[in-house]
Amino acid sequence: MFIGSIEITGAAALAPMAGVADAAFRRICRDHGAAFTVSEMISAKALTYGDLKSQELSVLSDRERPAAIQLFGDDPDTLAQAARLVMAQKPDWLDINMGCPAPKIAGNHCGSALMRDPDLCYRIVKATCEAVDVPVTVKIRKGYAKDQVNAVEVAQACESGGAAAITVHGRTRDQMYAPPVDWDIIRDVKRAVSVPIIGNGDVTSPQSAAALYEHTGCDLIMIGRGALGAPWLFSQVEAYLKHGTLLPTPPLAKRMEILCRQVALAASxxxxxCALLQARKHASWYMRELRGAAIFRGEAGTISTMEDLRALCWRVIKANEDE
Ligand SMILES: Cc1cc2nc3c(=O)[nH]c(=O)nc-3n(C[C@H](O)[C@H](O)[C@H](O)COP(=O)(O)O)c2cc1C
Known part of the structure; x- marks a missing residue:
């Protein structure tokens, strides 16, 4: 599948996840076969004010490409201006967030709130496309609420505005991240537009990845929470889809080594x-379902140096030696 003229290889992309899918995690996921990565969402308005934190979020490393920068906002001109500013990072394309349910985003008319106004979605995509010479994609939900399901209409509006691909998360805003996910809506959007559709929601295994492709006919799938503490899921999905092979999960020592590599990269x-504070949640994801996981989760909540992390990994390996 292509985004503009960029060929996407690989079977599953890494979903944007604010506060979680930072540059280090994105690179680790790319190393394990993620088809592409997307930055954490960045405020278009803050970028136009010269906000340093937002500029830092937009930094892409070559090792994570192909990679998109995701912007959020509600004003076409501001998004266009921010789009021009982030071109300094040479993103392979830009993605516009039309799905975030968080009150501080949707409550400010951004993210999923945009879906209440398909014409505004059209104008935002059009203005952004006109501002830059890289493709522009969008990420939407099923709709704003269960009585406002309009993903098909919004996708058509975005396609008319020039969107090069559309990711659909099969939940409404009021569902946040709670079950059930609706894959039918992804199939409906796929049938209604001609740009590539990326299906998203609740893929946690090679089998559920295959099921999402089959159910929806989508061109690619995107994985978020399923990859947390399990970046190797991307190569497992690819091996299963291409060859029907179920690759084993890497041995525990290898998993702990990947965790340490991710955190060392984040620290650099x-x-x-800062990296070790954020590593606390990553460490507990890498350690879930292990013997002593509850205790180790508690310990992960106190690590503050790379040395602490390595010592914790060592204890985890020792406690699960027969794994
Ligand atoms: C912690 C967290 C942060 C997220 N941040 C973003 C974001 O910045 N931009 C975005 O479009 N979606 C964001 N999402 C939504 C995910 O990209 C994805 O659509 C959602 O988690 C469903 O996919 P999954 O079931 O594979 O996790 C976030 C999700 C989580 C759990």
Whole structure:
């Protein structure tokens, strides 16, 4: 499948996840076969004000490409201006967030709130496309609420505005991330537009990846939470879809090594203090379902240096030696 003229290889992309899918995690996922990555969502308005934190979020490393920068906002001109600013990072394309359900985003008319106004979605995509010479994609939900399901209409509006691909998360805003996910809506959008559709929601295994492709006919799938603490899921999905092979999960020592590599990379990018604070949740994801996981989760909540992390990994390996 192509996004504009960019060929996407690989069977599943990494979903954007604010506060979680930072540059280090994205690179680790690319190393394990993610088809592409997307930055954490970045405020278009903040970028136009020169906000440093937002600029930092837009930094892409070559090792994570193909990679998109995701912007959120509600004003076409501001999005266009922000789009021009982030071109300095040479993103392979830009993605516009039309799905975030968080009150501080949707409550400010951004993210999923845009879906209440398909014409505004059209104008945002059009203005952004006109501002830059890379493709522009959008990420939408099923709709704003269960009585406002309009993903098909919004997708058509975005396609008319020039969107090069559309990701559909099969939940409404009022569902947040709660079950059930509706894959039928992804299939409906796929049938209604001609640009590539990326299906998203609740893929956690090679089998559920295959099921999402089959159910919807989508061109690619995107995985978010299923990859947390399990970046190797991308190569497992690819092997299953291409060859019907179920690759085993890497051995525990290898998993702990991948965790340490991810956190060391994060430390080199944002400093040890900040990286280790954020590593606490990543460590507990990598350690879930292990013997002593509850205790180790508690310990992960106190790590503050790379040395703490390595010592914790060592204890985890020792406690699960027969794994
Ligand atoms: C912690 C977290 C942060 C997220 N941040 C973003 C974001 O910045 N932009 C976005 O479009 N979606 C964001 N999402 C939604 C995911 O990209 C994805 O659509 C959702 O998690 C459903 O996919 P999954 O079931 O594979 O996790 C976020 C989800 C989570 C759990």
């Amino acid at each position: 990018l944002k400093g040890e203090r």
